[in-house]
Amino acid sequence: MTKHYIAVDIGASSGRTIVGTLENGKLTLKEINRFWNGPTEIKGTLYWDFVHLFRNLKEGIALAKKECGDGVVSMGICTWGVDFGLMDAEGQLLGNPVNYRDSRTVGMFEKVFGVVPREEVFAQTGIQFMELNTLYQMMSLALEDSFQYRSAQKILFAPDLLSYWLTGKMFAERSIASTSQFYNPVTGDWAYGLLEKLGIRSDIFPDLVDPGTVIGDSDGIPVVAVGGHDTASAFAAVPVAKDEKSAFLSSGTWSLLGVELPEPIINDGALAANFTNEIGVCGTVRFLKNLSGLWILQELRRVWNEQGCDYSWAAMASMALQAEPFAFFIDPSDESFIAPGDMPGRIQDYCKNSGQACPETHAQILRTAYEGLALLYADTFDELETLSGRELNTLRIVGGGCQDKLLDQMAANATGRKVITGPIEATATGNLIMQMKAMGDIQSLEEGREIVRNSFAEETLTFDPEDGNAWAEGLKNWRKLCR
Numbered sequence: 415m416t417k418h419y420i421a422v423d424i425g426a427s428s429g430r431t432i433v434g435t436l437e438n439g440k441l442t443l444k445e446i447n448r449f450w451n452g453p454t455e456i457k458g459t460l461y462w463d464f465v466h467l468f469r470n471l472k473e474g475i476a477l478a479k480k481e482c483g484d485g486v487v488s489m490g491i492c493t494w495g496v497d498f499g500l501m502d503a504e505g506q507l508l509g510n511p512v513n514y515r516d517s518r519t520v521g522m523f524e525k526v527f528g529v530v531p532r533e534e535v536f537a538q539t540g541i542q543f544m545e546l547n548t549l550y551q552m553m554s555l556a557l558e559d560s561f562q563y564r565s566a567q568k569i570l571f572a573p574d575l576l577s578y579w580l581t582g583k584m585f586a587e588r589s590i591a592s593t594s595q596f597y598n599p600v601t602g603d604w605a606y607g608l609l610e611k612l613g614i615r616s617d618i619f620p621d622l623v624d625p626g627t628v629i630g631d632s633d634g635i636p637v638v639a640v641g642g643h644d645t646a647s648a649f650a651a652v653p654v655a656k657d658e659k660s661a662f663l664s665s666g667t668w669s670l671l672g673v674e675l676p677e678p679i680i681n682d683g684a685l686a687a688n689f690t691n692e693i694g695v696c697g698t699v700r701f702l703k704n705l706s707g708l709w710i711l712q713e714l715r716r717v718w719n720e721q722g723c724d725y726s727w728a729a730m731a732s733m734a735l736q737a738e739p740f741a742f743f744i745d746p747s748d749e750s751f752i753a754p755g756d757m758p759g760r761i762q763d764y765c766k767n768s769g770q771a772c773p774e775t776h777a778q779i780l781r782t783a784y785e786g787l788a789l790l791y792a793d794t795f796d797e798l799e800t801l802s803g804r805e806l807n808t809l810r811i812v813g814g815g816c817q818d819k820l821l822d823q824m825a826a827n828a829t830g831r832k833v834i835t836g837p838i839e840a841t842a843t844g845n846l847i848m849q850m851k852a853m854g855d856i857q858s859l860e861e862g863r864e865i866v867r868n869s870f871a872e873e874t875l876t877f878d879p880e881d882g883n884a885w886a887e888g889l890k891n892w893r894k895l896c897r
Contacts, residue, residue, distance in 0.1 A: 417855060418482040420489035421845040422471050425644060426667045427452055429467060431474025433482060434846035441869040443839055447474040453513040460513035468579055488849045490640035492647045492841060493572040495593030496548045500566035508562040514546035515753050522550035530611050538608040540680040541595040542690035542704055548594035552614050569618045573642035580637055581630030584620045587639040589646035591622060592693040599678040599691045599699060625695045626852045640848040641695045645670045650695045650844030651837055652810050653867040660808040661798055665815025667709045671794050672702020673802050687797045695848055696859040701802060703794050706746035708815050710783050713757035730780055731820040737781035740888040742773045744786040745896035768895050788824035789892040795829045809833045812840035826877040827885045836873035837866060
């Protein structure tokens with residue numbers, strides 16, 4: 415019998431429902447619906463619209479069931495990380511979840527480290543320090559003693575909240591929980607001691623479940639807790655061979671560059687380099703660094719579109735190629751680029767403030783953004799090799815961002831490593847793999863990756879490094895100005 419699985423994949427800028435069909439050892443994907451996602455500002459606060467997301471999710475599931483009939487085996491949901499909803503005693507959402515780019519976390523590093531040193535926070539959680547992490551969101555709620563915080567009976571992360579609305583079951587899937595910075599990857603439980611010292615409530619945490627767990631059903635269809643964090647699902651779909659020496663890069667609004675390990679790396683080197691240990695699927699740890707990805711390019715396009723310049727992605731890449739190389743340098747991970755806003759002006763300000771000349775044309779700004787991303791990848795790649803103790807000869811890029819061939823080639827040039835791209839729909843594919851495993855249709859992650867190799871070979875592209883000397887000099891100059 416042909417088997418169909420429903421993957422709901424919601425990123426920071428869009429969501430979609432995808433049906434995966436497994437037949438004769440090959441997986442095919444069909445997009446059922448696609449819908450907008452993003453922040454909405456109301457009186458100075460950035461919110462997510464979860465009612466909108468759930469309405470479109472339900473519509474996608476209904477359309478998928480109509481198309482596939484009784485052949486639907488299961489469904490699963492994955493989303494971006496760190497954000498959450500607070501639930502009352504009746505299981506009702508106390509307020510619309512706040513977007514991680516909201517300003518409420520500004521200054522929370524100082525508040526947290528004033529009580530618990532940075533080193534101890536990392537020792538307890540192994541997570542990269544980003545002020546948008548759940549830990550700092552919760553610290554801000556605790557300090558203001560908000561009504562929602564005081565009234566909450568449970569905290570549910572984004573994919574778990576949507577799964578709860580489908581099944582009535584509250585849980586915390588382990589990969590999404592690990593993004594919070596109050597999960598301990600060594601003990602496999604919440605970091606209760608850290609939270610107690612900070613005065614943050616830990617009585618509202620639900621039970622943890624592993625990715626690949628059937629947690630309930632919706633209208634008779636089993637709902638699986640997949641790798642709820644979209645990067646966990648994306649890494650699951652990387653079609654890496656067993657002994658391949660590859661780093662993984664999940665490319666989208668964020669770029670997440672790392673390796674898959676059996677155990678976390680929590681030491682002074684990882685702390686100093688601000689790396690993270692997030693939980694993956696099938697007992698793995700994703701040792702990686704969260705980097706600014708296509709966000710800067712997305713914001714440039716949005717701002718220029720509002721100004722009347724309706725650039726396509728292809729046009730932007732072409733413009734970047736026309737500009738002089740290595741004329742200006744930015745660090746895309748700088749905090750000035752995190753929030754929505756005047757991204758062209760911020761790039762110009764960064765260059766001015768770092769003693770450089772200023773890019774003036776759209777082509778120059780685009781070239782600066784593209785090169786900045788590729789050089790950031792190269793710098794992080796070198797750190798990754800050192801910290802993991804692994805020799806890495808290939809960079810595997812998956813996700814929607816791997817369709818940007820200019821960035822793929824620049825990544826190969828900057829790292830001096832072969833780049834292999836695909837699958838494009840990595841997050842949905844990894845979501846589907848864990849559903850197959852939960853339902854007993856495959857027995858291992860390796861079997862799932864073999865299916866990916868067989869199913870998406872036509873999407874696979876290889877980029878060999880070019881212009882090595884010029885890029886090595888560019889990386890040297892980037893480090894002088896941006897590190």
